[in-house]
Amino acid sequence: MRKIRLNLGQRSYEILIGRHAIDQLGKYLKKLDLGTDAYILTNKLIKAKYGSQISQALLKSGFNCYFKLVADSEKSKSIACVGGVINDIARRDFKKRIFIIAFGGGVIGDLAGFVASVYKRGIPYIQVPTTLLAQVDSSIGGKTGVDLCAGKNLVGAFYQPKLVLSDTAFLKSLSTRQLKAGLAEVIKYALIADKNLFNLLLKKRADILKYDPSVLEKLVYACSLIKSGLVSRDEKEALDKRTLLNFGHTLGHAIEAAGGFSKYNHGEAISLGMLAAIEISKNLELLKVADAQAARSLIKFYGLPEKIGKLSLAKIISAHFHDKKFKGNKNKFVLLVSLGKAKVVTNVGSEFIRGALKSIS
Numbered sequence: 001m002r003k004i005r006l007n008l009g010q011r012s013y014e015i016l017i018g019r020h021a022i023d024q025l026g027k028y029l030k031k032l033d034l035g036t037d038a039y040i041l042t043n044k045l046i047k048a049k050y051g052s053q054i055s056q057a058l059l060k061s062g063f064n065c066y067f068k069l070v071a072d073s074e075k076s077k078s079i080a081c082v083g084g085v086i087n088d089i090a091r092r093d094f095k096k097r098i099f100i101i102a103f104g105g106g107v108i109g110d111l112a113g114f115v116a117s118v119y120k121r122g123i124p125y126i127q128v129p130t131t132l133l134a135q136v137d138s139s140i141g142g143k144t145g146v147d148l149c150a151g152k153n154l155v156g157a158f159y160q161p162k163l164v165l166s167d168t169a170f171l172k173s174l175s176t177r178q179l180k181a182g183l184a185e186v187i188k189y190a191l192i193a194d195k196n197l198f199n200l201l202l203k204k205r206a207d208i209l210k211y212d213p214s215v216l217e218k219l220v221y222a223c224s225l226i227k228s229g230l231v232s233r234d235e236k237e238a239l240d241k242r243t244l245l246n247f248g249h250t251l252g253h254a255i256e257a258a259g260g261f262s263k264y265n266h267g268e269a270i271s272l273g274m275l276a277a278i279e280i281s282k283n284l285e286l287l288k289v290a291d292a293q294a295a296r297s298l299i300k301f302y303g304l305p306e307k308i309g310k311l312s313l314a315k316i317i318s319a320h321f322h323d324k325k326f327k328g329n330k331n332k333f334v335l336l337v338s339l340g341k342a343k344v345v346t347n348v349g350s351e352f353i354r355g356a357l358k359s360i361s
């Protein structure tokens with residue numbers, strides 16, 4: 001099993017990565033002494049596939065466990081769902097030794113983390129992510145939250161988990177579309193921070209698309225290492241370090257919103273956002289033409305979307321004005337300067353944005 005320590009003073013924690021890492025969950029939880037009663041937030045599908053594995057791991061170490069199921073949908077990231085879960089926890093918290101386990105993809109992780117942050121002003125929680133996207137990204141770094149009608153992730157808190165345990169054996173049951181959504185984020189890490197990861201993605205495509213466990217473990221490890229480094233240097237995104245993780249997300253979020261959150265999933269929208277950001281980087285002469293071509297080719301190589309199809313440019317541009325990172329009327333983009341290196345640029349001219357969107361129309 002591979003281990004990474006995310007250093008954040010008293011809020012530091014370990015990220016454990018490996019095939020069948022779940023078998024060791026009880027041992028690590030005992031050391032952490034978070035409580036005796038595990039409240040496992042998950043959905044029906046994940047419980048059916050892996051519920052017995054997690055409960056056995058807990059029971060053999062003497063923990064009590066209870067499964068709370070929420071609907072398998074982004075709709076579970078809602079204030080209504082938070083209310084339901086909190087009331088349920090309060091009913092079960094008679095021994096006052098309860099802690100939460102987020103057992104699922106990013107939806108469950110964001111919801112569980114938020115609930116943990118507000119119930120009794122904060123109780124401990126851990127992340128046991130089961131999608132590639134959650135293992136490489138959403139389970140790490142303590143951004144928790146739910147959506148409002150006015151937009152995604154508008155209510156939330158920075159609240160760090162006490163442990164992240166990524167069992168890469170869970171990834172074998174992901175659909176190809178879900179695997180690729182996670183790979184879009186992996187490509188993001190490669191482009192902004194890791195030329196070796198870029199080369200690995202080029203070399204091992206066939207193995208990755210066949211869910212080869214040892215290569216998937218390498219990907220999860222490489223990405224977790226990059227994210228934990230950036231989070232430990234800039235937990236609350238105050239220094240533009242953590243912001244680098246937003247590469248492809250400024251226009252990606254706008255594309256996701258313009259598609260009504262159904263045409264493209266997050267990873268697909270981010271791929272299109274990365275293609276647009278690469279075009280802007282090239283047109284602003286930050287990135288060499290050949291590097292722009294190589295970056296684009298990697299995204300295409302994994303069969304991620306290349307064109308926005310029938311989505312209206314006006315709708316995307318209007319959605320991008322709602323970006324949380326906008327300060328006043330200044331936009332904020334993460335742009336590439338070479339393969340494996342990125343920087344934050346504010347106030348990118350609208351002609352560059354329009355041109356980039358046209359290049360993927």
Ligand SMILES: NC(=O)c1ccc[n+]([C@@H]2O[C@H](COP(=O)([O-])OP(=O)(O)OC[C@H]3O[C@@H](n4cnc5c(N)ncnc54)[C@H](O)[C@@H]3O)[C@@H](O)[C@H]2O)c1
Pocket residue numbers: 043045046072073074077104105106107108110130131133134137138139140141142143144152153170171172173174175178181266
């Ligand atoms: N907090 C953060 O830093 C952060 C970062 C990125 C994304 N997010 C959030 O993450 C969410 C998206 O996460 P996601 O892509 O994991 O989506 P998701 O949680 O909806 O999971 C995708 C689908 O995969 C299923 N699934 C989960 N594990 C599985 C497994 N092992 N085998 C088969 N199916 C499985 C789920 O039931 C679901 O149907 C969004 O809400 C996004 O806002 C948060």
Ligand SMILES: [Zn+2]
Pocket residue numbers: 137185249266270
């Ligand atoms: Zn993302």
